[in-house]
Amino acid sequence: MADHRVAEEARKALLVVKRGPEREAPARYARSAELLAAHGPNALPAEQRTPAWRRFLARYRRYMRLVLVAAAIVSLVIQEWTTAILLIVLTLLNTVPADGRPVEAGALQADEPALTGESGPAAKGTGPAFKLVARPSKAA
Helix, strand or coil: CCCCHHHHHHHHHHHHHHHCCCHHHHHHHHHHEEEEEEEECCCCCCCCCCCCCHHHHHHHHHHHHHHHHHHHHHHHHHHCHHHHHHHHHHHCCCCCCCCCCCCCCCCCCEHHHHHHCCCCECCCCCCCCCCCCCCCCCCC
């Protein structure tokens, strides 16, 4: 009995394939044709690519980037060529160093209570920020 039902379903499927789905359910396809004619195909509009010059200028909308450009301009005016070139390269490469180590320092202090919770400025120097300590091996 089950074989008979499977054979009947296969015969119906074969008829749909031979005749095409339009003959199987014409009302549904007529409604689809109406909607297609009224609203167009169901597709997203083509994405318009932003021009390269706009993408380039969009990089300079952030304050830090503008500060670097201003510093580069001031460096050019006072003829600090190395600093100006470095700042220009940093802005073009889209990289701004987050951490640095002073090479020379006299009495350098950083006012960073919002970051560390300290009550006053922290003294800074030219040495390493922290000292690496070797741990004894457990293989002993």
